[in-house]
Each structure stands twice: as structure tokens, then as C-alpha cells.
Amino acid sequence: MLKIGLIGCGFMGSMHANCYQNINGACVTAVADLRPQKAEELARLSGAQIYSTGKDLIKKADVDAIDICLPTYLHAEHALLAMKKVKYVFIEKPVALTVEEGATLIEAARACDANIQIGQVIRFWDEYVALAEIVKKGTYGRVINANFRRLSPIPTWGWENWLLDATRSGGAGQDLHIHDIDYVLSIFGKPQSFYSVKNTLGNTNDYVNTIMQYPDFVVGVEGTWGLPESYPFTATFRVVFENSVLENAGGKLLCYDQNGVHEIKIEKKTLDGDGYQGGNISDLGGYYNELLYFCNQASVGAPIEKARLSDAVESLDFVLKELSFQKN
Numbered sequence: 001m002l003k004i005g006l007i008g009c010g011f012m013g014s015m016h017a018n019c020y021q022n023i024n025g026a027c028v029t030a031v032a033d034l035r036p037q038k039a040e041e042l043a044r045l046s047g048a049q050i051y052s053t054g055k056d057l058i059k060k061a062d063v064d065a066i067d068i069c070l071p072t073y074l075h076a077e078h079a080l081l082a083m084k085k086v087k088y089v090f091i092e093k094p095v096a097l098t099v100e101e102g103a104t105l106i107e108a109a110r111a112c113d114a115n116i117q118i119g120q121v122i123r124f125w126d127e128y129v130a131l132a133e134i135v136k137k138g139t140y141g142r143v144i145n146a147n148f149r150r151l152s153p154i155p156t157w158g159w160e161n162w163l164l165d166a167t168r169s170g171g172a173g174q175d176l177h178i179h180d181i182d183y184v185l186s187i188f189g190k191p192q193s194f195y196s197v198k199n200t201l202g203n204t205n206d207y208v209n210t211i212m213q214y215p216d217f218v219v220g221v222e223g224t225w226g227l228p229e230s231y232p233f234t235a236t237f238r239v240v241f242e243n244s245v246l247e248n249a250g251g252k253l254l255c256y257d258q259n260g261v262h263e264i265k266i267e268k269k270t271l272d273g274d275g276y277q278g279g280n281i282s283d284l285g286g287y288y289n290e291l292l293y294f295c296n297q298a299s300v301g302a303p304i305e306k307a308r309l310s311d312a313v314e315s316l317d318f319v320l321k322e323l324s325f326q327k328n
């Protein structure tokens with residue numbers, strides 16, 4: 001049994017705890033949160049031992065792997081301690097606030113021989129996994145252009161409202177838009193050049209829109225969390241290929257071609273543990289897939305080859321360049 005120590009029992013910690021409940025061979029045996037009620041809620045799921053701080057858990061808990069679901073500004077310091085204790089560490093995205101912190105983590109992981117996975121979950125999201133395969137195989141010909149969007153109401157759920165403090169979260173660019181940037185870099189690599197804009201009126205940390213120029217195609221990536229609560233969370237893509245257009249919208253993957261439109265059905269995995277226990281996202285989706293991968297690798301001592309630490313630091317680096325982009 002892979003014993004997991006889960007640090008941070010807020011929104012993402014709760015999602016992760018529910019995923020682990022559905023992974024055979026893994027069990028959350030320790031949880032930590034500054035808010036006792038949050039820790040108790042998750043401890044109840046699997047009978048985990050409760051610690052009042054992340055550092056206390058790292059110091060005292062008997063675990064094989066540590067999962068860090070803390071606010072972003074606390075990732076690096078906890079990850080550095082965690083990798084001295086266990087060989088497998090999962091860190092939620094974005095990996096850190098700065099590239100310097102990221103570089104320190106890479107160096108420390110190498111020195112500790114630790115395997116680190118970052119929660120760049122879109123790499124594990126079914127529709128996006130399908131698109132990556134289609135691009136790789138050239139199923140519909142070459143890509144001509146693509147567009148990715150991630151639109152969210154203002155995230156007000158965070159502990160101490162940390163998400164709305166750009167010095168602790170990095171704002172919508174680092175926290176939300178990085179999902180699509182990381183994915184785009186994973187399937188297309190780095191662009192030759194890019195052009196990026198942000199809001200100038202209103203909150204300058206809540207909107208970013210970037211056009212990435214590749215040798216043969218162009219990719220647009222838009223992200224915002226500056227929308228009212230009534231606006232539904234929306235994550236979509238549209239990719240124009242030589243022979244078809246693929247669109248992920250409204251929970252469906254649709255293919256448009258000369259014969260009309262058809263849906264590409266994706267077989268959803270059956271969860272294999274005790275069953276979904278709640279949380280406020282109805283589909284464990286990519287969260288389950290990424291943690292299943294993490295647990296599988298950790299269980300057999302295999303290296304982490306997907307959503308690696310170095311990939312996440314590159315994505316962070318790109319987003320920070322977008323955010324500081326100035327037109328010449």
C-alpha cells in the first residue's frame with residue numbers, strides 16, 4: 001500500500017483526496033491543514049492521521065509519497081523539505097512563483113534523487129490526451145491554426161483569499177492560463193515568436209491573451225478569471241487541421257469535415273476504489289488520471305516521465321515572459 005501524505009485540505013486537496021479514494025493500492029494516511037475542520041473532513045475519508053501544518057507532517061508522518069496542495073507561494077519551501085523525506089512528491093501547479101524557485105527545486109530533486117510530478121493536469125485530461133494523439137499521428141493532416149480558451153469566474157474560494165493576491169498566486173496568468181500554455185508547449189513545443197496582451201483597465205492580473213507563431217501554424221491562447229460568478233467555467237479548444245476541424249466545447253469533442261459533423265466519443269474510465277465521495281466538481285477527470293499515474297510510478301519505483309518538474313518550470317518561464325511582454 002502506497003502511503004500518501006496530503007498537505008493542504010482546501011479545494012484541490014479535497015479533489016485529490018477523493019481521487020486517492022478511487023485508486024487501488026494507495027491510501028492517504030496523513031493529512032495536514034492549518035484549518036482543523038478541513039483536515040478532519042479529509043482525514044475521515046481514509047482514517048488519516050491529522051497534522052496541523054505541512055512541515056509537521058513532513059517531519060513526523062510515516063508516508064511513502066507527499067502531495068502538496070498548498071497555496072502557490074508555499075510550494076517551494078514545502079517541496080524542498082518533502083523531497084528530503086520521500087522519493088515521490090506531487091506538487092500542484094503552478095510549480096512555484098518564480099523561475100528561480102523552480103531552478104532550486106530542479107537542483108534539489110537531482111541531489112535527492114527524488115521523482116517530482118507537477119499538477120499540470122491538462123496533459124491528463126481525456127479530450128486533450130485525444131488531441132495530442134491526433135496531432136502526433138497526423139490523423140487529420142497538419143495543423144493550420146488552433147485556439148485554446150480558459151474562462152473562469154473570479155476565484156473567491158481560497159483560504160485567506162490568497163488567489164486574488166497576485167504576490168501569492170501570480171494572478172490568472174500564472175494560476176489559470178498556465179494550464180493551456182503548458183499543454184500547448186507539450187504538444188507543439190516552443191513557438192518561434194509570440195505576442196501577448198493583458199488588461200490595462202481594471203485588474204491587470206486577471207486576463208491574458210497570447211498569439212504564438214510556429215513555422216507553419218499559429219496558436220491563440222486566452223485565459224481569464226475576471227468574469228462574474230454567473231459566468232460558467234469554460235475550457236475549450238478548436239484546432240483547424242488540413243482535413244478537419246476538431247472542437248472541444250460543451251463537454252463534447254466534435255469533428256467537422258466535408259461530410260458534416262460527428263462526435264468523437266471518449267471512453268471514460270471506471271473508477272476502481274471506494275467511489276467518489278463528494279467535492280464540488282462532478283467529474284474527477286484528469287485529476288484522477290494524473291494521480292493514478294503518480295501512484296503507479298511510485299508503487300513500482302519508476303521515474304516520473306509525464307508533467308515533469310522541468311516541464312513545469314519551462315511553462316512557468318513562458319508565462320512570466322508573456323506577462324512581462326512589451327511591444328517593441
Ligand SMILES: NC(=O)c1ccc[n+]([C@@H]2O[C@H](COP(=O)([O-])OP(=O)(O)OC[C@H]3O[C@@H](n4cnc5c(N)ncnc54)[C@H](O)[C@@H]3O)[C@@H](O)[C@H]2O)c1
Nearest residue numbers: 008009010011012033034053054069070072092093158159
Ligand atoms: N490543477 C488544477 O486545476 C487546480 C485547481 C485549483 C487549484 N490548484 C492549485 O492547487 C493549490 C491549492 O489551491 P486551492 O484552490 O486548493 O487553495 P485553498 O485555499 O482552497 O486550499 C489551500 C489550503 O492550504 C491550507 N494551508 C495554508 N497554509 C498551510 C500550511 N502551512 N500547512 C498546512 N495547510 C496550510 C489552507 O488552510 C487551505 O485549506 C494551488 O497551487 C492552486 O494553484 C490547481
